[in-house]
Amino acid sequence: xxxxxxxxxxxxxxxxxxxxxxxxxxxxxxxxxxxxxxxxxxxxxxxxxxxxxxxxxxxxxxxxxxxxxxxxxxxxxxxxxxxxxxxxxxxxxxxxxxxxxxxxxxxxxxx
Numbered sequence: 001x002x003x004x005x006x007x008x009x010x011x012x013x014x015x016x017x018x019x020x021x022x023x024x025x026x027x028x029x030x031x032x033x034x035x036x037x038x039x040x041x042x043x044x045x046x047x048x049x050x051x052x053x054x055x056x057x058x059x060x061x062x063x064x065x066x067x068x069x070x071x072x073x074x075x076x077x078x079x080x081x082x083x084x085x086x087x088x089x090x091x092x093x094x095x096x097x098x099x100x101x102x103x104x105x106x107x108x109x110x111x
Contacts, residue, residue: 035108040085040101042076048106050074055103063104066094074106 042048050072053060067089077093078086085101087094096104 036105037107038102039074039076039087039096039104039106040079040098042079042106044076044079047073047075047109049109051105051107053103054105055100059100059103063100067092068104073109 036051037048039048050068050070052070053063053068055063072089075088076085077088079101082098084095084097087096
């Protein structure tokens with residue numbers, strides 16, 4: 001059975017993209033017990049907890065150097081639905097591009 005996408009069967013997707021899709025699906029299955037969302041979907045003023053990154057090794061090391069460790073508290077300062085996302089991590093404000101914010105998985109903090 002072939003899975004169809006807009007551009008045709010999934011077998012036509014380049015191997016690199018297949019690996020990204022499968023690794024993302026596996027990671028989401030592992031986290032399915034929690035309510036996990038993309039950071040880019042969180043509204044301003046909300047506090048969330050960092051869970052993981054779905055990007056590659058370069059993005060992971062870059063975000064870890066900025067203070068993104070598992071369990072870190074993040075406050076979304078500005079998120080207009082397009083353009084950059086401004087967040088506060090450990091007392092510092094960071095500006096993330098939307099593409100980067102779409103690769104960060106977070107979970108709600110219990111009030």
